[in-house]
Amino acid sequence: MKIATWNVNSLTARWPRVEDFLSTRDVDVVLVQETKQTDAKFPFQQLEALGYESAHHGQGQWNGVAIFSRVGLTDVVRGLYDDEEARFIGATCGDLRVFSCYVPNGRSLDNPHYAFKLRWLDELRRYLRDEASGAPVVVGGDFNVAPADLDVYDPHVFEGATHVSEPERERLRAIEALGYFDATRHAHPDDPCFSWWDYRNGSFRRGWGLRIDLLFCSNDLQPRLVDSWIDRDTRKGEKPSDHAPVFVELA
């Protein structure tokens, strides 16, 4: 069973790449972020033609999360708490409970959006603690947090910036403390495994990346972990997203 998380940066703009991805990657479940679409625009029929059931928590200009599955899709939940931004969707796919998360960016440490980000991560932890027990769980998404300095191409550049601050990293550790592991880092303890490169400055060519797209698996999945990897080829070519898909394969 192969599960991917991918921030597509507009499903409308990315549709040709998404079609190509689904046709060539043999992926069972895709956790999608930043659809930037209303539910009315979401391509349910086109996805069905490609063999995927889908569920969307759409908004419009911003945010929007979705799940595509070819192994069943039931018991959909939308929204973490009473916020108005579409950043969280969950479903049961096969024998897994899966969640697609688009964590707020934070913008800068002194911006109110940073406090919102920390609160959102607190709410995610609360949800996983109180409402996600039972089946094995995969929580994936664009976390907008690089868990450690290994996940940053040059930590010096990010001193005093969001995505690397201790309060953000502490919240990821608090999620792990509930009984989850970071699949990509677990499979590759020493490789940076960047998943995002800024469109500007030729960052992809220069290797200026961050690992901020993460797949947290409940500890009961550890014996089933085959591998976890970054699909860097999908960051290349015509009109790519600025994020690469991140995969985990489970036996």
Added chain:
DNA sequence: ATGTCCCAACTTTTGGGA
């Protein structure tokens, strides 16, 4: 350090967000 992309709109150019 800012070389791009995507969206909306008082839309053919600008501003906000990432």
